[in-house]
Amino acid sequence: MQKHNFGAGPCVLPPSVLEEAAAAVRQLPGTGLSVLEISHRSPGFEEVMIGTERLVRELLNVPAGYSVLFLQGGASMQFCMVAMNFLQGSGKTAAYLDAGYFSVKAIKEAQLFGNVHVVASSKEQQYGHIPKGYDIPGDAAYFHCTSNNTIEGTEMFSFPETGVPLICDMSSDIFSRDVDINKFSLIYAGAQKNMGPAGMTLVIVKDALLDSIGHRLPAMLDYRVYRANNSMYNTPPVFAIYAAMLNLKWLKEKGGVQAIAQENLAKAQHLYDEIDRNPLFYASASRADRSLMNVTFRMHDASQDKKFLEFAQNNGMVGIRGYRTVGGFRASLYNGLPFSSVKALTDCMKVYAETGHAYLIPAY
Amino acid sequence: MQKHNFGAGPCVLPPSVLEEAAAAVRQLPGTGLSVLEISHRSPGFEEVMIGTERLVRELLNVPAGYSVLFLQGGASMQFCMVAMNFLQGSGKTAAYLDAGYFSVKAIKEAQLFGNVHVVASSKEQQYGHIPKGYDIPGDAAYFHCTSNNTIEGTEMFSFPETGVPLICDMSSDIFSRDVDINKFSLIYAGAQKNMGPAGMTLVIVKDALLDSIGHRLPAMLDYRVYRANNSMYNTPPVFAIYAAMLNLKWLKEKGGVQAIAQENLAKAQHLYDEIDRNPLFYASASRADRSLMNVTFRMHDASQDKKFLEFAQNNGMVGIRGYRTVGGFRASLYNGLPFSSVKALTDCMKVYAETGHAYLIPAY
Numbered sequence: 001m002q003k004h005n006f007g008a009g010p011c012v013l014p015p016s017v018l019e020e021a022a023a024a025v026r027q028l029p030g031t032g033l034s035v036l037e038i039s040h041r042s043p044g045f046e047e048v049m050i051g052t053e054r055l056v057r058e059l060l061n062v063p064a065g066y067s068v069l070f071l072q073g074g075a076s077m078q079f080c081m082v083a084m085n086f087l088q089g090s091g092k093t094a095a096y097l098d099a100g101y102f103s104v105k106a107i108k109e110a111q112l113f114g115n116v117h118v119v120a121s122s123k124e125q126q127y128g129h130i131p132k133g134y135d136i137p138g139d140a141a142y143f144h145c146t147s148n149n150t151i152e153g154t155e156m157f158s159f160p161e162t163g164v165p166l167i168c169d170m171s172s173d174i175f176s177r178d179v180d181i182n183k184f185s186l187i188y189a190g191a192q193k194n195m196g197p198a199g200m201t202l203v204i205v206k207d208a209l210l211d212s213i214g215h216r217l218p219a220m221l222d223y224r225v226y227r228a229n230n231s232m233y234n235t236p237p238v239f240a241i242y243a244a245m246l247n248l249k250w251l252k253e254k255g256g257v258q259a260i261a262q263e264n265l266a267k268a269q270h271l272y273d274e275i276d277r278n279p280l281f282y283a284s285a286s287r288a289d290r291s292l293m294n295v296t297f298r299m300h301d302a303s304q305d306k307k308f309l310e311f312a313q314n315n316g317m318v319g320i321r322g323y324r325t326v327g328g329f330r331a332s333l334y335n336g337l338p339f340s341s342v343k344a345l346t347d348c349m350k351v352y353a354e355t356g357h358a359y360l361i362p363a364y
Numbered sequence: 365m366q367k368h369n370f371g372a373g374p375c376v377l378p379p380s381v382l383e384e385a386a387a388a389v390r391q392l393p394g395t396g397l398s399v400l401e402i403s404h405r406s407p408g409f410e411e412v413m414i415g416t417e418r419l420v421r422e423l424l425n426v427p428a429g430y431s432v433l434f435l436q437g438g439a440s441m442q443f444c445m446v447a448m449n450f451l452q453g454s455g456k457t458a459a460y461l462d463a464g465y466f467s468v469k470a471i472k473e474a475q476l477f478g479n480v481h482v483v484a485s486s487k488e489q490q491y492g493h494i495p496k497g498y499d500i501p502g503d504a505a506y507f508h509c510t511s512n513n514t515i516e517g518t519e520m521f522s523f524p525e526t527g528v529p530l531i532c533d534m535s536s537d538i539f540s541r542d543v544d545i546n547k548f549s550l551i552y553a554g555a556q557k558n559m560g561p562a563g564m565t566l567v568i569v570k571d572a573l574l575d576s577i578g579h580r581l582p583a584m585l586d587y588r589v590y591r592a593n594n595s596m597y598n599t600p601p602v603f604a605i606y607a608a609m610l611n612l613k614w615l616k617e618k619g620g621v622q623a624i625a626q627e628n629l630a631k632a633q634h635l636y637d638e639i640d641r642n643p644l645f646y647a648s649a650s651r652a653d654r655s656l657m658n659v660t661f662r663m664h665d666a667s668q669d670k671k672f673l674e675f676a677q678n679n680g681m682v683g684i685r686g687y688r689t690v691g692g693f694r695a696s697l698y699n700g701l702p703f704s705s706v707k708a709l710t711d712c713m714k715v716y717a718e719t720g721h722a723y724l725i726p727a728y
Contacts, residue, residue: 008403013401037375077584221585319403
């Protein structure tokens with residue numbers, strides 16, 4: 001049976017990318033070696049690094065004056081690196097927007113390195129919406145926000161105008177839609193959603209912000225060291241970067257971020273339409289802030305959750321259980337997920353509502 | 365032409381491991397998904413984590429009271445993590461042995477977090493030997509050493525007896541020979557030598573040492589967080605861990621560390637014999653400290669370096685150029701490298717010495 005992978009990350013990747021990645025694990029063209037065996041200082045891998053950076057710059061339209069860095073440790077490592085680099089020793093306060101589970105983690109890490117001012121929070125409303133209409137102090141070291149809340153299923157469709165550096169965790173919606181990089185001083189993203197497999201972190205940072213750092217930091221926690229060494233101060237995660245390059249090539253061939261954004265919108269619209277129409281389900285997030293990447297929804301009768309989950313799994317749906325602290329359901333609609341998978345899910349929801357029985361839909 | 369990969373890391377891996385890894389990138393048995401797409405919270409991957417830890421414990425005979433952790437960032441990240449966890453806030457001095465390029469880096473990072481006492485150094489002798497006969501202060505926070513110097517080609521064949529916690533960077537010789545884990549309080553190793561592909565770091569640490577930490581640390585830099593979350597506080601490098609598991613299984617099937625140690629000894633002996641015998645070459649490292657993993661050697665007439673390198677490359681040798689700051693040659697003989705590759709290299713050296721001409725050896 002065909003699987004439809006709605007996992008929140010690591011997540012579905014295009015079949016052609018998986019094929020090419022598998023072939024390179026056998027042998028990387030032109031080297032006679034596996035991609036797992038090549039030296040990161042070899043000309044073959046230098047091309048991969050350069051090519052991956054070029055694709056990032058092209059797909060996101062990264063302006064001059066920004067560096068593109070590849071790190072390890074995921075967004076969670078960025079929670080502390082951002083504060084170590086830009087809050088610690090600044091004598092300033094950092095402003096954070098609290099809009100979900102990962103915002104909370106970012107705030108907690110920043111508090112180890114200085115004063116943190118939370119400009120607004122939707123915690124009391126179970127993070128069902130993105131706070132709006134808050135003030136960002138003009139003397140803050142920076143303002144930090146999370147563009148897409150993977151767990152709660154909300155997404156920021158506009159970013160505040162502010163004179164302080166805007167730092168954004170875009171882990172779960174980077175490369176899914178057009179953003180104006182000029183507005184941001186630093187963007188970070190764990191790779192394992194729309195960029196590639198787990199094990200690599202992307203950072204796009206304004207050089208002027210890096211140049212403002214005045215204190216010494218451990219090499220591996222200092223963005224300047226990555227910039228000075230083209231992200232090869234030490235051995236980078238070779239395979240994760242290679243697979244990301246393949247995936248970004250695929251995205252470019254599809255027409256880039258603008259083209260995929262249209263597809264992503266159609267996928268999300270199709271699923272939200274069914275959630276809104278189907279008498280058994282309702283969307284968890286406030287309508288204006290509904291994420292196009294992570295669609296969270298519930299059953300009016302929560303006692304049916306287990307039965308519907310089983311029914312969906314029996315029909316090939318993977319990864320639709322809601323996050324453990326949240327419950328309900330979550331379908332992640334990342335770039336690699338085809339519309340046909342979303343259609344398969346809405347068919348499940350329809351049939352389940354019509355029959356109430358857990359049986360296999362013949363078509364799947 | 366068959367390639368013989370003497371790269372210092374990332375490095376040669378057994379062909380069967382590469383085959384299995386490639387197959388899993390296509391589809392991981394039992395999941396219907398690629399190993400790059402599976403959730404790190406799925407039962408399939410939990411088995412991988414448990415299995416990898418079990419193999420580490422079994423192959424290295426890790427005693428009870430030690431945790432086995434999987435991190436990211438390579439040994440370079442450990443340089444600062446060790447000091448952040450065990451020197452910072454301790455009010456003590458950390459003792460370091462300076463025996464090579466990576467010792468220097470470890471010392472530099474530690475100095476950011478407290479006082480460092482270098483017990484001995486072979487810097488003045490270009491790190492051609494491992495210092496011996498030094499004193500380790502009994503009140504040091506810990507003693508840090510590097511068991512194998514990848515760049516200089518020296519290896520520690522005995523470790524000092526000390527009452528302070530012994531911390532060791534075993535990046536380039538872990539799993540290559542038997543060590544008594546009981547002697548160590550913490551061992552770390554970047555994976556990309558004898559464990560698997562780049563992108564994962566192994567830490568084996570005594571629980572009592574972790575329990576002695578009294579200060580707060582960022583989550584991703586706190587060993588206790590990895591212990592408390594079975595190395596899944598955030599998304600781990602799924603594929604790197606999976607490939608490491610395959611490689612450790614291969615090692616187990618070969619007879620484990622004791623068996624591979626015999627092979628490694630035979631490979632190194634064969635190459636050092638040729639270096640000692642061949643009138644054109646000499647070994648860089650002091651005889652007693654010659655590394656079994658990274659064999660460094662030079663030509664008496666350095667003006668011949670380029671010609672011999674070309675000759676060797678034309679015969680399929682990969683990665684034998686010495687490290688850029690050191691020069692000469694280096695052949696890394698990690699677990700995955702077969703004896704036949706070492707034989708191919710010594711054949712090159714023999715033929716080159718006999719003919720002085722750069723031509724293809726018919727056998728390769």
